[in-house]
Structures are given as C-alpha cells and as structure tokens.
Amino acid sequence: MPDLPSELRQLNDHIAALENSRGQLPDDVVDTAIAAIRAQLQTIVQAAHAVAVTGNNYGNINTGLIIQQASKPGAGKGELRRAYLARILNQANQLALFAGDSANTQIRLSSVYTALLTQHGEWDARLANESGDDKLRTGRNGARQSVLDRFNAERKLVLLGGPGSGKSTFINFVALCMAGEMLGSTSVNLDMLTAPIPPEPDSTDDKPKTQQWDRGALLPVPVVLRDFASDLPGNAAVNAATLWQHIEKRLHQSALGDFAPYLKQELLESGGLILLDGLDEVPDPEARREQIKQAVRDFADTFDKCRFLATSRTYAYTRQDWKLHEFAEAALLPFSPGQIQRFVDAWYAHMSELSRLSENDAKGRAELLKRTIAHNDRLAELAERPLLLTLIARLHTERGGALPEKREELYAQAVELLLNQWESLKVSYKPDGSKQIEPSLSEWLNASRDDIRRELDKLAFEAHRDQADLLGTADIRQDKLVMALWNATPNKTGINLKLLEEYLRDRAGLLAGHGVGLYQFPHRTFQEYMAACHLTVDGFPDQLSRLLCVDPTRWREATLLAAAKVMRGTPEAVWSLADALCPCDEPPTHGQAKESDCWGALLAGQVLWETGLAEPSPDTASRNEQKRQRVRRWLQAIAERGWLPTVDRAIAGGTLSVLGDGRDLEKLVAIPAGEFWMGDDGMDDSKPRHRVTLPAFKIGQYPVTNGQYRRFAQATQRTWDSPDADKPEKRNHPAVNVTWHDALAYCAWLTVEWRKAGKIGAGETVTLPSEAEWERAAAGMEGLAFPWGSDWREDCANTSESGIGDTSAVGIFPLGVSSDACLDIAGNVWEWTRSLWGKDFMKPDFKYPYRPGDPEREDLQSGDEIRRVVRGGSWDDSQGHARCAVRYWSLPDSRYLSRYFGFRVVLLCSAPVL
Structure with missing residues (x-):
C-alpha cells in the first residue's frame, strides 16, 4: 500500500502545477483537471477516515499532512488535537469574498486582517444608531482601544457592530492565531494576533505598542449559532449539555469525533476560547431567543475556566432582547484613516503574493488607492466600513489600479458587485x-x-x-x-x-x-x-422635482445621482431636470422668494455641476444656455440676499462660482475722512479705546478671491501653493495660503494693472490697509463691537459657529455687512494689514493709542522677524475673534496656519508710509 502522505503530496503537486499553467491552457481545461484530482483526493482521504483538507502552508506548518497523520487508525490525543487545530486554521483563514475564488487565488484572512478598534470603557448604546454605530465614528466619549485589549480584560464579551463591520472576521482571526500558535506556526501565531494597531497618518510614535493578550494560547472552539439553533429540540428546556452536544456532533461530522472527550477535558481543566458567532442571526429567532441565551449562560457557568466571545448586530442586541447577563459589551468603531491605509497596503501586498501583480505594481497601486480615498470625502466615508473598503479594493484591483472618476459610475459598479455577492452562486x-x-x-x-x-x-x-x-x-x-x-x-x-x-x-x-x-x-x-435609479425611469423628471422641492434634505443626493445617471444617456435629460427644478425666469426683486423655488434653483445648479454642464461652453445650445443663466441668476440672489440656511447658502455660493459669479468682486467702497473710535478697554492688546482721525480712502468690499489672486499668480509666475487654487467651486472664496509678502506683491501688481486700464490715477496706490483703516471700515465711526452692531448675531459671519467648516464664497452673509458696506470683514479669513505687531508674540511692541503717520508702525521694509497684524477672525475661530477690535499676528513670510489668512485691498490717494 502506498504511503498516504506521500501520495497526497504528489496529487497536491499536480494541482499546483495545473494552477501554474493558467494562461497557457484554457481555464475550463485546468478547472476540469483540478476537479478530477480533488475528487481523487477526497476518495483517498475518506477511505482512510481522514478529513479532506489539503496541504495549506503556514510558515513551517502543513495542515494537510497534520490531518492526514490523524487519520491513521488508533491516532492518539496529540495527533487528534493537532488535526482539530489544523482544521480550524484552514477554515478560519478562508475569506471567500466571491464564489468564483479558487483555492489558490482565495483572499486569506491572515494576509489582509486589520486590527479592529472599540471604545475604551463602557460604551453608550444610545449613541449606536440603526445603521451600525455611525455616531461612534470619532470615538468622542473616550480613548480608542483595540478589541483584543478589551477581550483580554473581559472573560465574557459581546462584540457589537453593523453588517460588514468586522465582527465575524475578528472571531475567525482569533481562532486562526490561536490554532497557529498551538501548532507552532512561524507565521500565524500570537505575534500576529497582538501586532500593533495601525498608526494614524499624523502619528509621531515610531514605536507603536503591541496589543495586549496575556492569557497565552487557548484552545479555540468556534460555534456558528445559526447552526446550533437548527439542532435545538423544539420548545424543550436547554442547558450546557445542549450546546456541548452540538459541538460534539460537529466534531463527528468532521471525522474528529474521537477528539471530543479530550476537548471537553481540556476545556474543563485548562479552559479555552468559546467563540459564538451570530447571536441574533438564527432561524425562527422569536422561538429560539431564550433557548440560545439560556444555553450560552449555562455553558459559561459550567465551563468557567473558558473565555467567551459572542457577536451580535447592534440593533438586535440593544433593542430586540438579545442581551446576555454578565457579558460585557464592546461596539466596533468604523475604520480610522490609519486602519484604512493599513488594509490597502495589506490587500495589495496579498495581490503580489497571489502573483496577480508584481511587487512594484502592487505598491504603486496601493499608494494610488490610499491617496484617492484620502482626497475623496465620500469615498473615505464608505471606506470606514471594512466590507465596503474590501469592495473598493476589489474594484480598484479589477480596474487596473483606478476607480471611476465620477461618483455615479463608482456607485453603479459598487452596487453591481454587491448585488453579485448577494445574488449570485x-x-x-x-x-x-x-x-x-x-x-x-x-x-x-x-x-x-x-x-x-x-x-x-x-x-x-x-x-x-x-x-x-x-x-x-x-x-x-x-x-x-x-x-x-x-x-x-x-x-x-x-x-x-x-x-x-x-x-x-x-x-x-x-x-x-x-x-x-x-x-x-x-x-x-x-x-x-x-x-435615484428608480426615479430615472418613473415619471422623470417631474416626480423627482416635486419630491425635491417638498423635502430637499431627503432627496438632494438622490437628485444629483439621478442626474448623473441620465447624463450617461443624453445631456438633454439633465437640462430637462434643471428646467423642472428651476422654472421661474427671475428671482423676485423685493421680499423673500418661495423656499421651494430657492431649493429648486440650488439643486438645479448642483445638477449642472455634478454632470459637467455648469460652465459656459460653445457647444451648449442657446435654449440650454438660457436655462444655465437663469439658474446662475437665482444662485446669485440666494447668496446676496441670504435666502437659505447658512450651510446651504454656502453650497449655493460654491455652485455660483462654477456657473460664473457675475458680481463685481473688485468693487471698492468709499470711507469718508473723519474721526472714529478705535480699540476696546476690555482687551489688553487693544486698549485704551481712543479717537483716531483718518483721511478718506477706499477699501475692497470683499476680500481678494482665489480667482483674482490666480490671475495675478499666472501673470507674474508667482508660486502659489494653495489647495484651492484650481477648484472651480472656490473661485469666489477668499484667497488663502498667501504670505504678507504675497499680499503686498498682489497690491503692487494691481496698482499697475488698474493704472493701465484707467481705473485709478497716477497718484493713487493699491496696498494693504493699516489696522486703523481696517478697523474703521469694520467698526464704523462709532467703533461697534461687530460690523453689524454691539452684540453677536447668528448668520452674520463665517466663524466656527456657522457650521460651514471652511472658507465660503464672499458676500453670502448680507446680515453681517458693516455700516460702510464691507462684507466678510468679520470671519471667513484673517486679513493681513500693513501694520506691525512686534517681535514678541505675547505682547505687542506697537501699542495703543494708535497714531496715524507713525513712520515705524507701518514700515513696509521691516524684517521678517517682526510680526504683522492680522484682523477679523476666520472660519475656524469662534465669534470672539470676529470682534472689530481684536488684534492678532503672524510672521510676514510664514505659511504656518496660512490656510486661515487672506487679505483685502485699500486704495489710497498717496503712497503709504514707508
């Protein structure tokens, strides 16, 4: 009789050779041949009372050979135990994402697993919403903690999460590593289990700590509770024996029945890991719930040296009476940026291991995917859920290292993959x-x-x-x-x-x-x-338009996605939708427009932007250009007259930028000569409050915008490292990432340009305002606390209270206008002045009272070690910084925090003091 391990090795070698021949032989020929050999393997192993699991390698461990040895008649406890562990090792490592994955191309859990995180300490079930703990995303109620650390601290734990959050994956990974450690694997073991959690991109910790597990290698016993429920005896009482009988039955079905008494003895005497997957995912749950809970509780009491880990969906556990008495709870957090990056690296490294890609190609694609996710907020949100990140990685791999540029196409392909996974074999x-x-x-x-x-x-x-x-x-x-x-x-x-x-x-x-x-x-x-797909075929576009105007918050995204979908058919369908959303030719010149008309106009603009039809084009038919102009006029009215809530108005301002902002953003407002109140006795750096007299001057009604500064940078070939530089939706936002020197150079260039155009005379100069000129324009002659009055008011400025969280289009806060018609002079961006603060950032060298004409205070030739004054606050600062008298500073050549700094210009009748 031939040696069984030797014969099986030969057959496995034949399978490996056939797999390597793919590309030279047709796949159907290879598949047929491999299927025949595997059938032969199954017959041989069954004849020897073995388990049909062939030779997977885990470093120095071949599980096929281990199981084969255990198949011999009279196998002892040690051989049976090793066979049991080898079986767990093989099954737990399988991550068949799609039915078509063959054994040699199957994604392995050990290669792509990424450590999971939970909330440190007791979590609040009230924060977990029905879609899978979205409100726990930031971990705001405490520090993050690895799930393994939490399991190490709790003998009995229920791991909670939504579908696709990684619950079952964690159970399988724990079983995998425990089995590998007990078998002496050099690759899959406790070192793999306790590997450090992925660092965040901005982390400075070069020695991350390993996860904590000080319980040693424990014998894992995975139980799928759905299978257990199918074995339950009607409505009869259950206990620990009921669950043990299920475990014993599964061992017999796996040809490992002889190991059952040894397993039971070890669990009772030394303990082990009882891994209960899918607490709430059982058939006929209403009838089985109490039986399942009772069996688990009684088993935990009997096998009191074991540690228990169960999984459940959050909603069912917290709201459908699945709670287990004396079990602690841990809710999975969505993936952080660091976890996302670690998974992508591991995914593509595994693609290289499977010989689907070269090592260099895999690394390059991983970098591309990480960058794509990091720079796409919508994609980053999807990637927070492990299932969807795996889907994204699969799409990226199958498309040759790229994702569809248009989000509708990305969603279409993602839905098809998800439907295929759900619907197919x-x-x-x-x-x-x-x-x-x-x-x-x-x-x-x-x-x-x-x-x-x-x-x-x-x-x-x-x-x-x-x-x-x-x-x-x-x-x-x-x-x-x-x-x-x-x-x-x-x-x-x-x-x-x-x-x-x-x-x-x-x-x-x-x-x-x-x-x-x-x-x-x-x-x-x-x-x-x-x-959205349904709405493109059922009453399009009228039904969608009606829904949107009645409930814009609910139907905004569906409207944009529907527009993008029909755009793949014909642009005319998009123009029809824009026409249905914004049918009124002109916004009312007096009073408030109807809210539904404002929402319709905003979404019409976004529809055109989403589909690439927003910007002027010679290919646009005249009838459609009229529709575009109509939408543009409505968006301008919304921005200028404050017709929608703050955040939505900010979106309207950005959309207006794409369609073409027709306002005169270079407009200057005249500030008459005279005396005004400057300073504030309540602020150390701004006291005393005192009178200052200034000559007449003109100042920009708005801060200088990205569109304006971009023309200067292109004309002078000046370097401008701003993420907003080329974004069409930010052309009418304040220019940021400009130093004081950049701002002054812009003023010098604009002086020349306006003189050439005859807009200003030879004796007029464009420059930065002094802080006195800036405060006069902001606070008026009476020295108001805010441009609009003595008290803070909502919806008057883009500060941190606005909820926008970024710069906004200029001029969209009409209620915040100053007495001299300046807009955005509070909030949005800090504005450079030509005034000096001094060297010491703690206190100004140039104190009040302010004396106009002081040759040192506005010295444009001072060194870069002397700080310049900035005024007005920014979108990232609270309302207190938006007070007219607040003085702040920055070094003139510094780009630190420059994303918060912009400027506006003044026009003086003579050159400023040098």
Missing part, C-alpha cells in the same frame, strides 16, 4: 465540512437579474421615501423584501415564501440582516443611489 459548507454551491437568487426565483434589480430599486425608493429618521439607512421589513422579490418572478405559484426568507437570511452583500426580520443596505449611499 454561493459557496457554503455542509456539516461534514464539504463544500456545496447554492443557486443564485435569479435561478432560485426563475427571474431575470434585471427584473430583480428593478424591484430592488423600487424597494430602495420606498424605504428612502418612508424613512422617518434621515440618519443612516432605512429598516426594510423582511415581508417587504420578500414581496419585492416575489414580484420579480413570473412563476409566483412556485415560490415558497418561507424558504425565500431562509434563503435571504444567510446572504450578505447588497442587503444584509440588521435585526430579526429587518434588512438594510450597507450604506445610505447605496440606498440613495438605487432610489
């Missing part, structure tokens, strides 16, 4: 460990994929329409989902609805179970996108 395992292929949903329903998709789009629309809370994704009742799919099949009499419910329960992808009898899309983005 599925590989599962029978109780004896052998694979089985479940039919696709379209085969199961005998319905076309297009019909299924159409019904799901309609379901997404109805869920989005009826969702009470606009945060996260809607709950979709199981009966609604089942009926939607039932509607897709032409042979309704052949569908068993109860079996359809069970079929859907075990599926994940486009829709996943959220709680008992509840489903959700994996992210609100996909719900909105599929709702």
